[in-house]
Amino acid sequence: MSVSGFSEGDRIRLEDEKGRMVSFTLKPGATFHTHKGWILHDDLIGKPEGSIIETNSGMKYQAFTPLYPDFALGMPRGATIIYPKDAALIIGYGDVRRGQKIIEAGAGSGALSIAVLKTLAGSGELISFEGRDDFAEIAERNVETFFGDIPKTWRLQRMRLEDADSEGLAGSDRFILDMLSPWDHIDQAARALKPGGVLIVYVATTTQLSRVAEAIKNDGRFTEPESFETLLRNWHHEGLAVRPAHSMNAHTGFLTFARRNAGTQLARRRRPAKGAYNDESDA
Numbered sequence: 001m002s003v004s005g006f007s008e009g010d011r012i013r014l015e016d017e018k019g020r021m022v023s024f025t026l027k028p029g030a031t032f033h034t035h036k037g038w039i040l041h042d043d044l045i046g047k048p049e050g051s052i053i054e055t056n057s058g059m060k061y062q063a064f065t066p067l068y069p070d071f072a073l074g075m076p077r078g079a080t081i082i083y084p085k086d087a088a089l090i091i092g093y094g095d096v097r098r099g100q101k102i103i104e105a106g107a108g109s110g111a112l113s114i115a116v117l118k119t120l121a122g123s124g125e126l127i128s129f130e131g132r133d134d135f136a137e138i139a140e141r142n143v144e145t146f147f148g149d150i151p152k153t154w155r156l157q158r159m160r161l162e163d164a165d166s167e168g169l170a171g172s173d174r175f176i177l178d179m180l181s182p183w184d185h186i187d188q189a190a191r192a193l194k195p196g197g198v199l200i201v202y203v204a205t206t207t208q209l210s211r212v213a214e215a216i217k218n219d220g221r222f223t224e225p226e227s228f229e230t231l232l233r234n235w236h237h238e239g240l241a242v243r244p245a246h247s248m249n250a251h252t253g254f255l256t257f258a259r260r261n262a263g264t265q266l267a268r269r270r271r272p273a274k275g276a277y278n279d280e281s282d283a
Contacts, residue, residue: 005046006063009148012044013070014053014061023066023074025145034059068118071146072111078138079108082178082202083252085232087115090176093257094200098123100173103192105129105161105185108178110139113154114146116176120153127168131160161185166192178202183215190221193260201256209254222258224268229254 006012006026013023014032024032030041037055044053049064066074069084082090090112096102096119107113107130116126130136136158144150157164162185169192177185182201189199199222201212209227216225229252234245 005048005051006044006065008045011066011071011145013064013066014039015064016059016061021070021074023070068115068146072114075109075111075142075145076138077109078132078135079106081109081111083249084111084115085230085249086202086252086255087112089230089255090200090202091115091119093255094174094176094198096120096174100124101171102126102174102176103129103169103172103189104176104178106131106135106179107139107156108135110142112176112178113139113143117143117147117151117154120151122151122153125153125155127155127157129157129159129161129164131158133158161188164188172197174198174200176200176202182208183211186212186215186219186222190219190260195260195262197260199256199258199260202253203256204253206254209256212256216256216258220265221261221263222265223261224266225256225258227254227256 008026008028010026011023012026013021015021026041026045028042028045032039032041034055036059037057039053039055039061044063047053047063051063052060053063054060072081072084090096096116098119098121100120101124102116104113104116104126107128113126113128120126128139130139136156140150140156143154161179169188171194172192173194174197175189175193177189177200182203193199199216203209203212213225213227216222231248231250233248236243236245
C-alpha cells in the first residue's frame with residue numbers, strides 16, 4: 001500500500017455492518033461481487049485505509065489491509081494451520097527475533113512461516129521442511145500472497161525433515177516441530193541447535209504431549225521441558241452489557257519449549273504421582 005492509499009496488487013479486507021469480512025486482491029478493471037451488489041476495484045485504488053465504500057445497491061463496507069490474524073484464518077489450507085494465538089506464543093515464548101536461523105518442520109499451509117518471516121523482517125533465515133508437494137504448493141502461494149513475493153529469508157525444502165542434510169541444519173537458533181511424530185526428531189533437533197537454542201514442539205493431543213515431554217527428558221541435552229495450551233475468549237461489550245462471547249477459540253494444541261544445554265542436564269527434583277509411569281507400557 002502506498003502513502004496515498006490502496007494500490008494495484010494490494011490485499012484488501014472489507015468488513016460490513018455485521019462484522020462479516022471478505023478479502024481479495026486489487027486489480028484494475030476488476031469487479032468484486034456481493035449478495036447485495038458490486039464494487040469496482042478502481043473505486044478502491046487510491047483510497048486511504050479505513051475508507052467506507054458502497055456497492056451499487058448501497059451496501060456499506062469499510063476497507064483495510066488484512067492483519068496477520070485475518071489473513072491466516074481466511075487463507076487457503078491444505079494442512080491444519082497453527083492458529084494466530086499459538087503462533088504469537090511461539091514467537092514470544094520462543095524469543096524469535098531478527099537475524100536468527102530457524103528450522104521449521106513441517107510448513108503445512110504456511111501460517112507459522114508467515115509469522116516467523118514477519119518477525120525476521122529481512123534478517124536471518126527460515127528453513128521450512130514439507131514432505132507433501134500439495135501442502136508445499138499451498139504454503140508457498142500463501143506466503144507469496146501475504147508478502148507480495150517470496151522473502152529472501154525463506155527457504156522452502158520439499159522433503160521430509162529426516163532426509164535433510166545435517167550440516168545444513170547445524171548452528172540453528174530455534175527448531176520448531178509441527179508434525180505427526182515429533183519425538184522421533186528430538187535427536188536431530190539437539191544436533192542442530194546451538195547451546196542455548198530453543199526447541200519448540202506443537203502437538204494436538206495429550207498422548208503426543210506425553211511422548212514429546214518424555215523424549216526431551218530422556219535425550220539429556222535439553223532443559224526440563226515446559227508445556228501449556230492457550231484458550232482465547234472474546235468478550236461482548238455493548239454499554240453495560242459486558243459478558244463473554246457465547247463461543248470461544250479454545251483448545252487448538254499444546255506447545256512445549258526446552259533449551260539446548262551444553263551437554264549436561266540439570267536433574268530436576270520431582271516426585272512423580274503414583275501410576276505416572278508404567279513399566280509394562282511401551283508408550
